[in-house]
Amino acid sequence: MRSILTTILARPVWCAVILACASAYQLQAKDISPPAGISPERVADYVHAVLDADRTIYTNQVVNRMQAKGIVSAVEHWEHENALPLPAQFLQHSGKLVAESGRGIRYRLISLWPVYQRNAPATELERRALESFAQTPDRPFTGIVSSGRKQYFQAIYSDRAISDACVKCHNSHPLSPKRDFKLNDVMGGMTITIPLD
Numbered sequence: 001m002r003s004i005l006t007t008i009l010a011r012p013v014w015c016a017v018i019l020a021c022a023s024a025y026q027l028q029a030k031d032i033s034p035p036a037g038i039s040p041e042r043v044a045d046y047v048h049a050v051l052d053a054d055r056t057i058y059t060n061q062v063v064n065r066m067q068a069k070g071i072v073s074a075v076e077h078w079e080h081e082n083a084l085p086l087p088a089q090f091l092q093h094s095g096k097l098v099a100e101s102g103r104g105i106r107y108r109l110i111s112l113w114p115v116y117q118r119n120a121p122a123t124e125l126e127r128r129a130l131e132s133f134a135q136t137p138d139r140p141f142t143g144i145v146s147s148g149r150k151q152y153f154q155a156i157y158s159d160r161a162i163s164d165a166c167v168k169c170h171n172s173h174p175l176s177p178k179r180d181f182k183l184n185d186v187m188g189g190m191t192i193t194i195p196l197d
Contacts, residue, residue, distance in 0.1 A: 040153035041142060044192045048140070048157050051091065051107060051190065059087040059163045067165075074165060076173075086169060087162075091190075104152075104195035109159060111188025113178035115170065119188070126191055129156035133186045141189075144196070151196045156189040 063074045063084055074084040085093065088109055095107045112130045114120045121127040129141030137158040145154050161167045161181050170187060171179045181187060 040194050040196065041155065043194055044140070044142070044153065044155035047105070047107065047192050047194075048155070048190065051094075051192075052157075054094075055087055055091050056162060058090050059165065063087060063165060064163060076169070087166065088169075106191075106193040108191055109188055110156070110191055111159075113170075113176065113188070115173050115175050123154075125154060126156060126189070129191075130189050133158040133189065137186050145193070153194045153196055154191060155194075156191045158186045159188045159190045161185050161187050 063086075066072045066084065067074065072082075072084055074086045075081050076086060076089070077083075078085045078089070091107075091109060099106045108119070110119055110121050110126055110130065112121070112127075121130055123145060125141075125143045125145055132141050137160075140155045140157045142153070142155045145152050161170075161183055164183065166187065167181045167183055167185075170176050170181050
């Protein structure tokens with residue numbers, strides 16, 4: 001065995017083959033470019049996953065538990081009533097803080113049946129997304145929107161009534177244009193807007 005290895009290594013042909021393979025590998029390695037970055041679709045999915053998880057935990061582990069034990073309830077005018085914010089308000093207030101951070105990312109809740117007009121669709125893309133959820137509620141609706149000279153990627157995800165508190169609030173609110181929501185109904189959408197520059 002040792003004599004075979006000595007013979008192979010001693011031959012100039014094998015040395016040339018080894019050098020050629022190493023050179024080819026080096027050329028291929030240089031041609032492979034690193035990925036350009038995370039796609040805006042994936043970023044929006046990540047942000048949505050975090051927001052959805054946070055709101056679900058807040059709804060189920062804070063609001064529902066505190067109300068069931070009679071400790072404190074969640075109400076619309078929570079600032080004045082020594083109460084908890086409603087789950088939708090929790091998300092809206094955190095969205096306001098993120099928008100004020102100056103990073104360019106924004107998120108908010110929208111609906112075709114908003115209690116307050118500020119939660120109505122602001123663009124044709126948002127309106128089309130909300131209308132599409134009647135057929136495809138499990139797929140986000142995406143597109144590019146412009147504001148001034150800047151372009152943004154926007155993803156709208158369906159937003160379901162995840163608790164009785166959501167259903168009760170919308171069905172009983174005096175300003176609500178729709179009052180027949182049931183648990184797990186699509187009530188609107190969560191829009192996530194990400195700068196593209």
